[in-house]
Amino acid sequence: MVGAGQAGIVLSAALLRRGWRVTLCSDLTAEQHLESGARPTACLFGDQVDYEASLGLDLFPDAPRAGRIRLDLYTGDRLVAFSVDAPLRKPALAVDQRLKYAHGLRELAARGATVVTGSVTPGDLESLTATHELVVVTVGHKGFRGLFARDPVRSVHTSAQRSLFMVNVRDYDLDAHPRHRDIVFTFVPRVAEVFWIPFWDKDVGASRSIVVESVPGGPADRFGGVTTASEGLAVLRGLVDEMLPGQSAFLEPTRPTRETTWIRGSVVPAVREPVAVLRSGRHVLGLGDAVVLNDPIAAQGANNATRMARFFAARLDDYDGTATWLRARFDEFWEVGRYANGLSNGLMAPLTGYQQDVLIAASRHPEIGERLWEGFDDPSSLFPWFFDAAAAREFLARRGVGRWDVLRYRLGLAGKVLGHRVFRRPAPA
Known part of the structure; x- marks a missing residue:
C-alpha cells in the first residue's frame, strides 16, 4: 500500500482483517504527520463513519458529531432568501487528518502491518511489484504525476472551478450561536460557498473548520495574498461582513487553532485510468485521489476513498493477478462511484x-x-x-x-x- 491517507489506511485495515499480509508505505512517520502543516478538512458521512468504526478505526470518541445541516442561501444584497434545516440520517464526523493518519499508522503496525517510512518514487514501484502480489497506490494526485492517465470520457473539467481557502478556529460561543453545533452551509450563488464544520483539531480538540469555495476571479476570490492563518481569518471576516452578515457575530471572537492551520489553493477535478502499467509490464492499482479527484464542494474526497477501499477489500480475495481483472472491478465500482462525481460537478454549476x-x-x-x-x-x-x-x-x-x-x-x-x-x-x- 503506497500512501497512508484515507484510502490507504482504510483498505489496509480491511485487508488485514481478511488475512492479507500488508506493507504500508508512508512518506511520513506518525510523529511527522502530527507536526506537518494543515491538511484539507475531510468530513465523513454516516455509512463511511460506520465502516471505519467496524474496522476498529473509530479512534476519537470525543470528536463532535454533527446531526443536522443548515443551508442559508443569501441574495446578492446580504439577505437570507431561505434556509433548509434538516437532520442527517446518521451523524457526520470531521477529524484532523494529521491525527487520523498518525493514529492509523500506529494502529495498523500494532495489528501486524509492516510500516515502511520514506518517499516512494515511480522507479520504486518496479521493485515493489516484483515482490508483492499487488501494489495499490493511494497517494494523491501530486504524488505520482502522470502515472495514471487522465480519462477524457469520465473527466468533465480541465481547469479549477473554485479557489479554496480553509482555516480552523476556536473561541466561539455555541450557546449564543446554537446552529453552529452542527454543519452550516452559507451560499451566495455564483459567488461563493462557505462551509462551517464541527471539527476535531489535533491541537485543541473541539473546534470549527471553515472552508471557503470562491468562483475564480469573483468578488469572494480574495485569499491569494494570505500567508498566515490570522491573515486569512481577517480576510474571511471582511468577506463575511460584506456578504454573509448573519455569520459575523459567530466569527468575530474566533482565533486560529494554530497559525499553521490554514490552506489555500485549487483543485482540477479529474478521473484517471485505475491501472498503470510499468515499464516491466507489471501493473499497479490506483485508489482514492490518485484516480478520482473531486473538488471538495460536495465533501466527497474522503467519503469516496472510503467507498473505494470498502469495495475493493470485499473483492480482492478473487484477484487473479491481471490488470484486466482490476479494470473490470473499477468499472463495476464506477456504476455507483460516478454519482459522487456527478454530485460534485453538479454543485459547482449554477442552480437550475x-x-x-x-x-x-x-x-x-x-x-x-x-x-x-x-x-x-x-x-x-x-x-x-x-x-x-x-x-x-x-x-x-x-x-x-x-x-x-x-x-x-x-x-x-x-x-x-x-x-x-x-x-x-x-x-x-
Whole structure:
C-alpha cells in the first residue's frame, strides 16, 4: 500500500482483517504527520463513519458529531432568501487528518502491518511489484504525476472551478450561536460557498473548520495574498461582513487553532485510468485521489476513498493477478462511484430553476431536506430527481408539493426580497 491517507489506511485495515499480509508505505512517520502543516478538512458521512468504526478505526470518541445541516442561501444584497434545516440520517464526523493518519499508522503496525517510512518514487514501484502480489497506490494526485492517465470520457473539467481557502478556529460561543453545533452551509450563488464544520483539531480538540469555495476571479476570490492563518481569518471576516452578515457575530471572537492551520489553493477535478502499467509490464492499482479527484464542494474526497477501499477489500480475495481483472472491478465500482462525481460537478454549476424549486420546497418541508442531505452520504440517492427537471417535478408532487405550491413559495420569497430592498436601513458610513 503506497500512501497512508484515507484510502490507504482504510483498505489496509480491511485487508488485514481478511488475512492479507500488508506493507504500508508512508512518506511520513506518525510523529511527522502530527507536526506537518494543515491538511484539507475531510468530513465523513454516516455509512463511511460506520465502516471505519467496524474496522476498529473509530479512534476519537470525543470528536463532535454533527446531526443536522443548515443551508442559508443569501441574495446578492446580504439577505437570507431561505434556509433548509434538516437532520442527517446518521451523524457526520470531521477529524484532523494529521491525527487520523498518525493514529492509523500506529494502529495498523500494532495489528501486524509492516510500516515502511520514506518517499516512494515511480522507479520504486518496479521493485515493489516484483515482490508483492499487488501494489495499490493511494497517494494523491501530486504524488505520482502522470502515472495514471487522465480519462477524457469520465473527466468533465480541465481547469479549477473554485479557489479554496480553509482555516480552523476556536473561541466561539455555541450557546449564543446554537446552529453552529452542527454543519452550516452559507451560499451566495455564483459567488461563493462557505462551509462551517464541527471539527476535531489535533491541537485543541473541539473546534470549527471553515472552508471557503470562491468562483475564480469573483468578488469572494480574495485569499491569494494570505500567508498566515490570522491573515486569512481577517480576510474571511471582511468577506463575511460584506456578504454573509448573519455569520459575523459567530466569527468575530474566533482565533486560529494554530497559525499553521490554514490552506489555500485549487483543485482540477479529474478521473484517471485505475491501472498503470510499468515499464516491466507489471501493473499497479490506483485508489482514492490518485484516480478520482473531486473538488471538495460536495465533501466527497474522503467519503469516496472510503467507498473505494470498502469495495475493493470485499473483492480482492478473487484477484487473479491481471490488470484486466482490476479494470473490470473499477468499472463495476464506477456504476455507483460516478454519482459522487456527478454530485460534485453538479454543485459547482449554477442552480437550475427546478433545483431552486426543490431547495425552496425543502425550506418548507424538512423531510425533503433530509433527502437532500442523504446525498452527501449516498450521492446516488439524489439521482435523477435533483438533476433532471421532470424527475424533480415528480419527486415534489409525490410529497404533496405541486407547481402552484412552488409558485406560491417563490412569490413569497420575491415579496420578502422586495420588502428588504425597500425598507432596509442604509449601511452605516
